[in-house]
Amino acid sequence: MTQPIIKLEHISKSYGHGDGAVTVLQDLSLSIQQGEFTCIWGASGSGKSTLLNLMGLLDRPEQGRITIKNEAVLGLNDNRLADFRSRHLGFIFQSFNLVPVLSAQENTMLPLQIRGEADNTARRKARDLLAELGLERHLHKRPDEMSGGQRQRVAIARALIGDPDIVLADEPTANLDSANSDAIILLMQKLNQKRKVTFLFATHDTHLLSYAARSIQVRDGRIVDDRHNTYLREAS
Numbered sequence: 232m233t234q235p236i237i238k239l240e241h242i243s244k245s246y247g248h249g250d251g252a253v254t255v256l257q258d259l260s261l262s263i264q265q266g267e268f269t270c271i272w273g274a275s276g277s278g279k280s281t282l283l284n285l286m287g288l289l290d291r292p293e294q295g296r297i298t299i300k301n302e303a304v305l306g307l308n309d310n311r312l313a314d315f316r317s318r319h320l321g322f323i324f325q326s327f328n329l330v331p332v333l334s335a336q337e338n339t340m341l342p343l344q345i346r347g348e349a350d351n352t353a354r355r356k357a358r359d360l361l362a363e364l365g366l367e368r369h370l371h372k373r374p375d376e377m378s379g380g381q382r383q384r385v386a387i388a389r390a391l392i393g394d395p396d397i398v399l400a401d402e403p404t405a406n407l408d409s410a411n412s413d414a415i416i417l418l419m420q421k422l423n424q425k426r427k428v429t430f431l432f433a434t435h436d437t438h439l440l441s442y443a444a445r446s447i448q449v450r451d452g453r454i455v456d457d458r459h460n461t462y463l464r465e466a467s
């Protein structure tokens with residue numbers, strides 16, 4: 232088997248200090264292969280967001296090793312960590328996290344502008360990607376002029392615009408109705424297959440498990456089940 236794109240080894244994470252400390256993840260180890268489409272699921276409070284935040288380098292564990300793309304990332308200082316994150320990782324959040332005063336196109340091009348890419352190149356790439364996601368008629372709309380499903384598509388475009396190796400999505404469908412939830416997961420699945428981007432999404436919605444090639448169940452900060460899905464639901 233090839234080297235995993237993400238490797239967590241004996242990770243522990245707690246919040247708070249002293250007597251008030253709560254251990255959320257305990258001695259957790261996990262490997263994700265390049266190109267996998269994985270769902271992390273479990274009840275509210277089981278530790279899914281904490282796990283995703285550690286893999287996304289948004290937080291650090293007290294113990295353990297994290298290796299992403301062969302880099303021992305916990306050894307990086309904050310600047311190099313931020314640089315690694317912007318080059319290799321994309322994020323999608325349940326509340327979309329779009330900038331309210333910017334259009335769909337401007338929201339999408341933001342990560343490229345932060346990287347210093349020329350404005351007209353960033354604008355063109357954002358337009359092409361939004362068109363690929365079916366939003367060609369909404370380029371100039373602000374988030375409050377779009378539906379929840381459309382906003383989440385813009386958020387997906389923003390996560391993908393920088394060509395990340397890995398996209399991490401925390402409850403990406405929590406604010407969507409069930410038809411839009413299915414459509415968003417199918418879109419992520421299609422992008423995973425077409426672009427070979429590694430996708431991980433966290434959910435408490437077991438209905439979405441059938442779309443994931445691999446599902447990992449977390450309970451009380453531990454992995455209690457990890458399986459590959461042989462009857463994958465795909466777009467027809």
Ligand SMILES: Nc1ncnc2c1ncn2[C@@H]1O[C@H](COP(=O)(O)OP(=O)(O)OP(=O)(O)O)[C@@H](O)[C@H]1O
Nearest residue numbers: 246247255273274275276277278279280281282435
């Ligand atoms: N910043 C924090 N400070 C203190 N406790 C926290 C913090 N973040 C999370 N926790 C606690 O850690 C545990 C795991 O939380 P986490 O958000 O990872 O779970 P989750 O499975 O993603 O839940 P949800 O589906 O509700 O988002 C919970 O008991 C939560 O209360």
